[in-house]
Amino acid sequence: MNETLETESRYQFQKLIDALCETLDEDPDFELSRAYLESNRFQDAVSVLESLKDRKPEAMEIYPLLGLSYLNTDRANEAIDHFLVAMCHNPQESYLYWCMGDAMFKTARFPQAIAYYKRSVELEPGNILPLNKMAQAFFDMGRMEDAVEILTEAIRLDSTLPELWSSLGWALIHLGRYVEAVGPLEQALSARPNDIQTIKSLGLASFALGRKDASLDAYQKALALNPIDEEALFGMGILYVSSGNLKCAHRNYDKLLSMKSDLAEDLYAKILERNELRMA
Numbered sequence: 001m002n003e004t005l006e007t008e009s010r011y012q013f014q015k016l017i018d019a020l021c022e023t024l025d026e027d028p029d030f031e032l033s034r035a036y037l038e039s040n041r042f043q044d045a046v047s048v049l050e051s052l053k054d055r056k057p058e059a060m061e062i063y064p065l066l067g068l069s070y071l072n073t074d075r076a077n078e079a080i081d082h083f084l085v086a087m088c089h090n091p092q093e094s095y096l097y098w099c100m101g102d103a104m105f106k107t108a109r110f111p112q113a114i115a116y117y118k119r120s121v122e123l124e125p126g127n128i129l130p131l132n133k134m135a136q137a138f139f140d141m142g143r144m145e146d147a148v149e150i151l152t153e154a155i156r157l158d159s160t161l162p163e164l165w166s167s168l169g170w171a172l173i174h175l176g177r178y179v180e181a182v183g184p185l186e187q188a189l190s191a192r193p194n195d196i197q198t199i200k201s202l203g204l205a206s207f208a209l210g211r212k213d214a215s216l217d218a219y220q221k222a223l224a225l226n227p228i229d230e231e232a233l234f235g236m237g238i239l240y241v242s243s244g245n246l247k248c249a250h251r252n253y254d255k256l257l258s259m260k261s262d263l264a265e266d267l268y269a270k271i272l273e274r275n276e277l278r279m280a
Contacts, residue, residue: 094123
């Protein structure tokens with residue numbers, strides 16, 4: 001799946017910062033913590049907000065900000081503790097459930113993450129960001145059909161985000177629904193033609209459909225963007241093997257071997273297998 005939508009963290013920060021403004025705008029530590037958050041200096045934000053919490057433990061607006069700061073310093077358990085306090089204080093705020101879902105996601109508690117994302121969507125219908133994260137959680141659980149269903153719903157609400165189309169295409173590939181995957185991947189690339197992950201996905205889908213020219217074109221584009229992309233080198237190597245071009249396949253194997261890539265051994269096995277078929 002693709003990375004979290006680019007607007008997600010900024011949306012969360014603004015929600016939380018606006019809440020903090022309501023009661024703490026006159027405290028000098030507030031402006032400092034706000035500056036740290038807006039510049040992604042999360043560890044510094046933790047230090048200032050913890051000091052602020054020690055002085056004003058009754059200020060509930062501090063807790064979600066601390067939760068998000070801990071979340072972004074890979075301290076998900078501390079984040080969960082603070083989000084729980086915030087949710088008890090304000091159980092109808094959709095973004096708190098979304099944040100809690102992210103914390104559960106980071107600790108690989110995917111069923112719990114999905115439950116929190118669902119609650120966030122119930123409280124704020126039409127918000128595609130927790131829907132996208134819900135799809136990622138389903139994906140990581142191996143529940144591809146559920147991921148496709150959620151992504152389709154998100155695209156129905158907003159069809160302009162290439163991340164959703166790319167994720168849908170990738171989920172369909174994992175289901176072996178290659179024909180259906182091509183359209184979403186091409187839709188994603190129409191908005192972001194240099195998205196290398198989507199390009200590689202299209203190369204894989206095209207190869208599975210026997211469209212070798214389209215697959216080769218996709219992998220060539222990916223390698224033009226990053227000549228040492230292991231997946232693109234491997235994918236093109238497999239394409240060469242299937243076409244009987246073992247000289248070029250060996251060349252890609254040599255590149256992967258020089259990079260100490262784990263994919264080198266897999267490609268070499270395919271080359272040997274093809275050689276044995278030719279000799280039989």
